[in-house]
Amino acid sequence: MTIELVVLDMAGTTVSDDGVVERAFQRAAERTGVADRMPWADALQYVRDTMGQSKIDVFTHLAGGDVAAAESATAAFETAYAEIIADSGAEEIAGAGDAIRAMKDAGLAVVLTTGFAPVTRDALLDALGWRDLVDLVLSPVDAGRGRPAPDLVLTALLRTGASAVDAVAVVGDTSSDVQSGRRAGAGLVAGVLTGAHDRATLTDAGADAVIDDVTGLLPLLTARGLVAAPALVG
Template sequence: MIELVVLDMAGTTIEEHGAVYAALGDAAREAGATIGAADVQHWMGADKETALAGLLRTGGRPEPAPETVGAAFDRFRTLLAAAYGARPPEPIPGAADTIAQLRASGVKVALTTGFTRDVAEPLLASLGWQNGVVDAVVCSDEVAAGRPAPHLIHRAMERTGVFDVRTVLSGGDTVVDLVSGHNAGAGEVVGVLTGKLGRAELERHPHTHIVPGVADIPGLLRDRARA
């Protein structure tokens, strides 16, 4: 029986129109990185400071100085805020209903993200998701390492009082979401197709299911219960 569903935010439960992808790439390029779309996609879902450091190393460049990464991260936050102001994020279709349905059935729901808390909270507030909509929110600056490390999922378990990782379903739209769920030992690792990657790309990485979106997760749990 699944006790906890842990879901990524941007691209999985929140449609932010590619703003994270664009802001991350622009911030890295402004800091001197020579990168393409595939380089940025490689780091999607990861902690954003880690991602920027990785992008700045692209092409065999030396390890960037901490202050360079910090400045790039500040620029990323500025670019992202401007993008969200111009085109506000909105829930992925079916996400809000899915969260409510899961919780009504007794399944806890946590959101995890590669954003720091100061980036995540305004985003959640813009959707009206900051007050009891989910059981926990875990951000990248609250764990020792972000995805693909398992720590975001394990911290979500800690905050929701779930002990057995086999009773956890982890869902996300990026490769590192799937690898993080696998590394955590989650009983179900679900890829969703509402992000930048297609089925064939996600299927190359550890998973138990690939579904069109989070609205399909309650059905997966019903099928699991009948099996």
């Protein structure tokens, strides 16, 4: 089986994070009182451990299962993230845009996935000028459940018409990204070292390979014979 579809995470994988997600979580927790539910050091560690998951799921845990508080905190997170991006802008991981274009030129469908709500996701796309770069962009609300569930990957497969789950490559910087790919049955699951989790964490989560950054993905697929030969011409 050759790879037909690449499913890429956003923050930490294709979009530079630089602590923005953590700062947005802290602002939201402070503004909504969720930060009072547990010591912030413990809350921050949980945020780091669950990076890549749906924000409503993370806040539900931080709020001790209080769904209303979690919904309020999630809305505050989206506002805080937008504020930070408005102040400092958004940057791609070095070479990410060109890497995605190279994948498209190689005949691959490319889908971006994220734990962000659509409003935050779309603000990032606009800031980067990526609206027309990929085939599809998905948030948990578009798929059912967020990571580490397989829903985002499987929705990407269904919407792009990939022929089988083992024709999908999943790439991300967190253990949740890797677990999502594994649970979906993806043909290749790769971790990248540009985001939240280190090589050992990604490997322990089940990554088939760990690469420095997303620019190494197409060479990896080529080296493993997972890109159809006609797509490599040129």
